[in-house]
Amino acid sequence: MSEPASVPAPGSATSLTRSFDALTPEVMRERGSLKWTYYPGDIIGAWVAEMDLGTAPAVAAVIQRCAQEGTIGYLPPETAQAACQEVARYHREAFGWDVPAEEVSLLPDVLSALNAVIAFHTREGSPVIVPTPAYMPFLSIPGHHGRDCLQVPALERRNHDGSPRWELDLDGIEAAMRQGAGLLVLCNPWNPVGRVLSAEELSAVAFLSSRYGVPVFADEVHAPLVLDPSLTHIPYGSLPDTDPALTYTATAVSKGWNIPALKCAQLIASGQARARWEADPRSAGLSHSASLLGAQAVLAALRDGQDWLAQVRRYIRTNAELVRQGLDTADGLEVTLPEGTYLAWLDCRGLGTDNPARFFRRRAGVAMNEGVTFGDAWDGFCRLNLATGRAIEAETVRRIVTAARQRPVSA
Template identity: 65%
Template sequence: MSTASPAPDAVPPVFNAAATTAAFDALTPEVMRRRGSLKWTMYPGDVIGAWVAEMDLGTAPSVTAVLQRAVTDGSYGYLPPQVAESVREETARIQGEAFGWRVDAQDVSLLPDVLSALGAVIAHHTRPGSAVIVPTPAYMPFLSYPGLYGRECVQVPSLRTAAADAAAGTTWALDLDGIEAAMAAGAGLLVLCNPWNPVGRVLSPAELDAVAALSARYRVPVFADEIHNSLILDPQAVHVPYASRPGTDPDLTFTATAASKGWNTPGLKCAQLIASAGARRAWNDSPLSKHLANEASLLGAQATVAALRDGQEWNACARGYIRDNGRLVAETLAEVDGLELTVPSGTYLAWLDCSGLELPDGVTPADYFRREPGVVMNDGAAFGAGYESFCRLNLATGRGIMRQALQRLVDAVARLRS
């Protein structure tokens, strides 16, 4: 049983799907700029922010309520142990109930964010000096983090294949042979992102099992970043935690997660690392783990509990809305020569191949779309070598904004041809 609640006397506000959807529909670029998030303020002028992984959709009423309460109370102190315990319990509960993975709450550690977990695992839980394997395309910091710890990053380009559903275009699969070759060459860690930013894949149990077999054969730990696990869009897709597979070795497995993507609270700084057996003992023994636990914020911890405990209906509503945005984008861009979209099954990020466009020399697709029609997407080059002709498009916005962004993209491609 939980020993603490985020705000003991607060009644979770009632979620209303119609009002929530209407609020999403009412979003405009002006509203978003006024809110002042990074996505909408980094680039000045009449631009649509569709890059960094923030949602425009706000957050669950339960999260808003707990934060409003903290503001009213002026409650901005350090994180008390009871609230940290509530995060551990809710994290373990949700893994069991949503994903069928039995987690002991004591195997959950708190941290400010997932990347600090990755840094600590590289620094303290891999062979000194060993390289870090990152399947690409990859969430950008995975490529630079190993270097911060004096490690080489071995990029393993993934395989592009036809999607099972022809309408979904192409999809991406891990290059297991490439990963094995890197392990055989002495790498000390594999970073596994599932659901996979930026290609939106939800990895299958068979792929996870193949990774587990390689990890066991070469004794290479796996850092499973599952931060997008609450963002499964495709009703046919099922998120399976890597660590829940029977072939994984708990001594070699670290799982990172957070409510920060599914409930849009990355600025509140609270993530979770799940490690059991030898991995947990090693983690708990490292002085860095205690230091990091103290860096998780009280507001972030309260928001996490409110999200996981009372924010599921809002999350489901947001996912349905993002899924419909994805369909709209896929249908619209299917008519545009030169662009090919990978429709995400999970995450709110779409991976757009622009290699069919004829752009002026030296101009990347992301540059072109930012300058010409004013749609800011992430530049594919940041996701690994060889992805210069790709962009990452953020689907987590209001339908009106999504339509405006699409119209701008369609018109800008037409202008290239005129």
């Protein structure tokens, strides 16, 4: 018997949109994610970079199949190799980067790649350059290896329409390289400001890297999440002017397909960087810690999860527009919507409160990330996660705007 016309086919755009629209804070708390359970009470979870939108049906199906069959053991080399081949194919077809599969290796997560690059593949004791605002662990990890972190705050510019645009401070990066830095961490798309870096910016970084001999750790985990249809992600390592000996790229399906628990990121490196990585058992051995479930999820996401992700990107773009329209009505707030990622960057300096994230958590019941955790210069900012259901987004905006309008001086 055929379905009645009013019931959308499972997995169709309409059915997905409806299921996202139906999300409520109660449902999210019941599911038990970190984002929704950390703060007790009626708090909207809009902080951790997790999506409320589940994962692609193809990814869910492979997890279910592995669970049912009991295929939850160690990662066979054939599956690992297939995942590396799939990652290479994806980079070739989606971003025009012709990476041989042999230059892709697996490891549990992007941060284990950063830890290994700093610990085993940079000059001992050398500081690490981190453009800010930065994903918080970039600021703390150098210290775990006895390294200084040289923070280089972004430059505030404006787009043609007057909206804020954050750019790398290339002079600041050069000055830090001249001081003897041993690594630059380059996040593209850039969490939390949502920039998709241009070929010109990336080439300028490559020029500086070669000139001063400073390796670059390119974190491209948000690459599948370019929201602006007029932009494409350009892998740093794909540029003709990047030096392979000075380039480590880390990526994963964990952000795009929302599965960080499955632990199977990828390190892409070629030439001398690949040779050094493989020659040191402490970095090469990380491939043994990637998970079988994660590798299966990589295959499912990249082969069969693209339509789902396209719908999710569209859905998040509409949420972003809702946030822009709502927050435009509140004095003291200015939002940077992401070109890529599902994270918005809220400039709350006009509010006159010393810790805006705490203010909004207490006065609005919305938990965002505190700007100061993204670097020293950013205490007047908050990061807002846009990857939620429409009704939750609308309520988030309503709460933020109401609290901002009340504008108590201290929070």
